[in-house]
Amino acid sequence: MRRWYTDAHFVLPLSPLPVPSSPSAMAEQKPLMEVCKGINGLDKVVLRDARGSSAEVYLFGGQVMSWRNYHREEMLFVSSKAIFKPPKAIRGGIPICFPQFSSHGSLEQHGFARNKLWTIDTDPPPLPSNSLIKAFVDLILKPTEDDLKHWPHSYEFRLRVALGPGGDLMLTSRIRNTNVDGKPFTFTFAYHTYFSVSDISEVRVEGLETLDYFDNLKEKERFTEQGDAITFESEVDKVYLSAPTKIAIIDHEKKRTFVLHKDGLPDAVVWNPWDRKAKAIPDLGDDEYKRMLCVEAAAIEKPITLKPGEEWKGRLEISAVASSYCSGQLDPQKVLQG
Ligand SMILES: O=P(O)(O)OC[C@H]1O[C@H](O)[C@H](O)[C@@H](O)[C@@H]1O
Numbered sequence: 001m002r003r004w005y006t007d008a009h010f011v012l013p014l015s016p017l018p019v020p021s022s023p024s025a026m027a028e029q030k031p032l033m034e035v036c037k038g039i040n041g042l043d044k045v046v047l048r049d050a051r052g053s054s055a056e057v058y059l060f061g062g063q064v065m066s067w068r069n070y071h072r073e074e075m076l077f078v079s080s081k082a083i084f085k086p087p088k089a090i091r092g093g094i095p096i097c098f099p100q101f102s103s104h105g106s107l108e109q110h111g112f113a114r115n116k117l118w119t120i121d122t123d124p125p126p127l128p129s130n131s132l133i134k135a136f137v138d139l140i141l142k143p144t145e146d147d148l149k150h151w152p153h154s155y156e157f158r159l160r161v162a163l164g165p166g167g168d169l170m171l172t173s174r175i176r177n178t179n180v181d182g183k184p185f186t187f188t189f190a191y192h193t194y195f196s197v198s199d200i201s202e203v204r205v206e207g208l209e210t211l212d213y214f215d216n217l218k219e220k221e222r223f224t225e226q227g228d229a230i231t232f233e234s235e236v237d238k239v240y241l242s243a244p245t246k247i248a249i250i251d252h253e254k255k256r257t258f259v260l261h262k263d264g265l266p267d268a269v270v271w272n273p274w275d276r277k278a279k280a281i282p283d284l285g286d287d288e289y290k291r292m293l294c295v296e297a298a299a300i301e302k303p304i305t306l307k308p309g310e311e312w313k314g315r316l317e318i319s320a321v322a323s324s325y326c327s328g329q330l331d332p333q334k335v336l337q338g
Helices: 023-028 145-150 274-280 332-337
Strands: 033-037 043-048 054-058 063-068 135-141 155-163 169-177 185-191 194-196 203-206 212-215 221-224 236-240 246-251 256-263 267-272 292-306 311-322
Touching: 033 135, 043 135, 043 155, 054 135, 054 155, 063 169, 169 185, 169 292, 185 311, 203 292, 236 292, 246 292, 256 292, 292 311
Parallel strands: none
Antiparallel strands: 033 043, 043 054, 054 063, 135 155, 155 169, 169 311, 185 292, 194 292, 203 246, 212 221, 212 236, 236 267, 246 256, 256 311, 267 292
């Protein structure tokens, strides 16, 4: 594998560059993976595939901040008031909640991973030879001496962000216990994904019907969801337990369906702050709750425990498909072929 480094730029072709279809396509051809400056000079990695989909990952937070389809349409929501000043977490994209989801423990809300500067692994493990992935980056987070004072565990967290065939966004987290004192550690986790939606009142979530959930708005009391797809008309903050591996977010107005495929992440959080809470969140516009929905693949109810040397893996794949989507049909392949 070849690599180029310059002071301002770091470019890593992951496979032979695609053959452009025309001279203008040739002029537009850009590297599949590039490191450059984002908002407020923060470093970001840009991934692109040959057909024009892309993803942007900020090293601060290891946070995916953009995911665009072939038509260059943005799939993720980022608040217009988002603050890009470490160590404040950025409101939007896909913050990583680790080693604690929400306030389920003694650490700061959602743990510290979203407030840390991650590094790029310049020599990542290779993709499997049969992989269809065209562009990817591996980010790594390890504790500093100072971090160990707050959470006394050594770990290596490797986050792989990839663009799959069809422009899907693929996130793989591998967390390894590297403690040398023989001690296990326990954590909870979420991919806190902010989806961009046309109008929250026109959105339906399928796949969570009849599940049990903890309602964060009712002191985490346990309830059972009714049989209908989930729709939105007020604040929602629920942790659905043992959710299926596939969940669909159907945006009627945009005629778009997001299909989430999760693995190693049993739970799913659904959050929309609605009008009153949106006004109380300083880095969210008053009306922006209408254009966002968080559906978060997570491991919360049963925290993960790792002994030294053990590794945990949690994967999320998201595809965005045109909604000729049939209700109740959660297989993205069928949707694409339909
Ligand atoms: O404001 P943040 O710390 O980013 O948290 C935003 C939201 O995250 C999750 O979805 C939680 O379930 C909510 O209770 C929380 O309000």
